[in-house]
Amino acid sequence: xxxxxxxxxxxxxxxxxxxxxxxxxxxxxxxxxxxxxxxxxxxxxxxxxxxxxxxxxxxxxxxxxxxxxxxxxxxxxxxxxxxxxxxxxxxxxxxxxxxxxxxxxxxxxxxxxxxxxxxxxxxxxxxxxxxxxxxxxxxxxxxxxxxxxxxxxxxxxxxxxxxxxxxxxxxxxxxxxxxxxxxxxxxxxxxxxxxxxxxxxxxxxxxxxxxxxxxxxxxxxxxxxxxxxxxxxxxxxxxxxxxxxxxxxxxxxxxxxxxxxxxxxxxxxxxxxxxxxxxxxxxxxxxxxx
Amino acid sequence: xxxxxxxxxxxxxxxxxxxxxxxxxxxxxxxxxxxxxxxxxxxxxxxxxxxxxxxxxxxxxxxxxxxxxxxxxxxxxxxxxxxxxxxxxxxxxxxxxxxxxxxxxxxxxxxxxxxxxxxxxxxxxxxxxxxxxxxxxxxxxxxxxxxxxxxxxxxxxxxxxxxxxxxxxxxxxxxxxxxxxxxxxxxxxxxxxxxxxxxxxxxxxxxxxxxxxxxxxxxxxxxxxxxxxxxxxxxxxxxxxxxxxxxxxxxxxxxxxxxxxxxxxxxxxxxxxxxxxxxxxxxxxxxxxxxxxxxxxxxxxxxxxxxxxxxxxxxxxxxxxx
Numbered sequence: 001x002x003x004x005x006x007x008x009x010x011x012x013x014x015x016x017x018x019x020x021x022x023x024x025x026x027x028x029x030x031x032x033x034x035x036x037x038x039x040x041x042x043x044x045x046x047x048x049x050x051x052x053x054x055x056x057x058x059x060x061x062x063x064x065x066x067x068x069x070x071x072x073x074x075x076x077x078x079x080x081x082x083x084x085x086x087x088x089x090x091x092x093x094x095x096x097x098x099x100x101x102x103x104x105x106x107x108x109x110x111x112x113x114x115x116x117x118x119x120x121x122x123x124x125x126x127x128x129x130x131x132x133x134x135x136x137x138x139x140x141x142x143x144x145x146x147x148x149x150x151x152x153x154x155x156x157x158x159x160x161x162x163x164x165x166x167x168x169x170x171x172x173x174x175x176x177x178x179x180x181x182x183x184x185x186x187x188x189x190x191x192x193x194x195x196x197x198x199x200x201x202x203x204x205x206x207x208x209x210x211x212x213x214x215x216x217x218x219x220x221x222x223x224x225x226x227x228x229x230x231x232x233x234x235x236x237x238x239x240x241x242x243x244x245x246x247x248x249x250x251x252x253x254x255x256x257x258x259x260x261x262x263x264x265x266x267x268x269x270x271x272x273x274x275x276x277x278x279x280x281x282x283x284x285x286x287x288x289x290x
Numbered sequence: 291x292x293x294x295x296x297x298x299x300x301x302x303x304x305x306x307x308x309x310x311x312x313x314x315x316x317x318x319x320x321x322x323x324x325x326x327x328x329x330x331x332x333x334x335x336x337x338x339x340x341x342x343x344x345x346x347x348x349x350x351x352x353x354x355x356x357x358x359x360x361x362x363x364x365x366x367x368x369x370x371x372x373x374x375x376x377x378x379x380x381x382x383x384x385x386x387x388x389x390x391x392x393x394x395x396x397x398x399x400x401x402x403x404x405x406x407x408x409x410x411x412x413x414x415x416x417x418x419x420x421x422x423x424x425x426x427x428x429x430x431x432x433x434x435x436x437x438x439x440x441x442x443x444x445x446x447x448x449x450x451x452x453x454x455x456x457x458x459x460x461x462x463x464x465x466x467x468x469x470x471x472x473x474x475x476x477x478x479x480x481x482x483x484x485x486x487x488x489x490x491x492x493x494x495x496x497x498x499x500x501x502x503x504x505x506x507x508x509x510x511x512x513x514x515x516x517x518x519x520x521x522x523x524x525x526x527x528x529x530x531x532x533x534x535x536x537x538x539x540x541x542x543x544x545x546x547x548x549x550x551x552x553x554x555x556x557x558x559x560x561x562x563x564x565x566x567x568x569x570x571x572x573x574x575x576x577x578x579x580x581x582x583x584x585x586x587x588x589x590x591x592x593x594x595x596x597x598x599x600x601x602x603x604x605x606x607x608x609x610x611x612x
Contacts, residue, residue: 101593
């Protein structure tokens, strides 16, 4: 069935979109930090897996936790050393500019050290045929890992002390601090999680398509789109936005072209910004998520 | 206390800025004449290559000044001024290449088209506040790049080769005239009731509205004004560099450069964007030409360094205007 193909592929791709966006949604919606170097963290995840796999022959699936840990630590330090000062001074526009600077420098450095060649990994995994739709199992793995990790994050937000702290900061930063929440540490941990999840997304992405340093920008924009469609700071929103974007990209990409798919995605983003800036599941002003 | 020290620093920087503005006011005429004369003789006394660097720095002045017109006065931070450069670049390239229009006509039409697009987009855009406005402007530029990439009439992703049929001095003077017009416009806006009302929107939009300022109309006028100059400059730039594609003409770097230059020099001031753009453009172009491979690394690090170590006084200006 030609109609089912893009739908199934879109949903599977949408899982990955959700994974790379859910942390971005938290950092934007909860911490008010829009990190334009988010795509760099995704691509660094891909590169960590790529080098460990190609140079050292480490099992690909074992490289993913390494990518998570390294980028988690990197993002934690990034927040503590570079970004926190702007949070303290409430100069959020500066975060926008400085993270853009970091992304420009990182992309250029990756170009110099790792060249701008597209990198890919080839792994021999079977494909399934379900109801006339051919599905490579790598896509299913990427989807399942993404959804499981997103679920874990949702659980963490809802039932752990760390989750309480993050939600307390979203509701009111000052009160949270007065109640004994270590806000600086929570900020850094949230940014670490965001980076770590992005890196896992990057590693999974590399099993599906080639990447190069320049790819970071496109994937950051995808995260943007998912977050705006779904609503800031909402895991459900990231899931809905991710799946919707996945289906749109996949369907338009199949029936028209990849270029048109990007235009449609941007248009969707613009329409949401104009008509419903809080997205599908975003909190309205003054609303809490008890 | 850190608050005291920044307060003291901010005061002293404010004092320096104020005395600088006083000096400028006192010797307004001779300084203006001097600046214009220097601008006019640059291509005559400097060799070709330094002249090109000055021309590109003037392009930076136009970028920064246009950002300053909307964001410095109204407080709506636009991350999409590069979109107007792109509109101008494509309009200019098409007019000159396909229709054989004279440079002046191409410049004027490009400015007009950029203004029209700002007028249409401004309606929904300027209803967004804070981060959302910044992001929407950023996204619109990306959307425009994606749109042009898929239009084969405009060269698609391959881009357009626009014919550089004029001597380089023409482009230099075109940039210089647009930059001077922009600075003059900023100066007059700053002096006018229009400018005062824009500043009122900046400090408290709801209060301004309550006091009878038609905020939506004024914001839109400022946005349209901020689009005209990069529109015109884009037409010049496209023919100056001779080749444009969606990646270069609608590069997000353009928008971020506008923000960076303005923040460095001083948001909402008349000469801040000029000083920021000239110093950083010259620095980036000189360093960049020394280490060609590291051009982007230097640009990225420059952003980080400037934002991190910018004097508190200039940060203070932004805080005060928020």
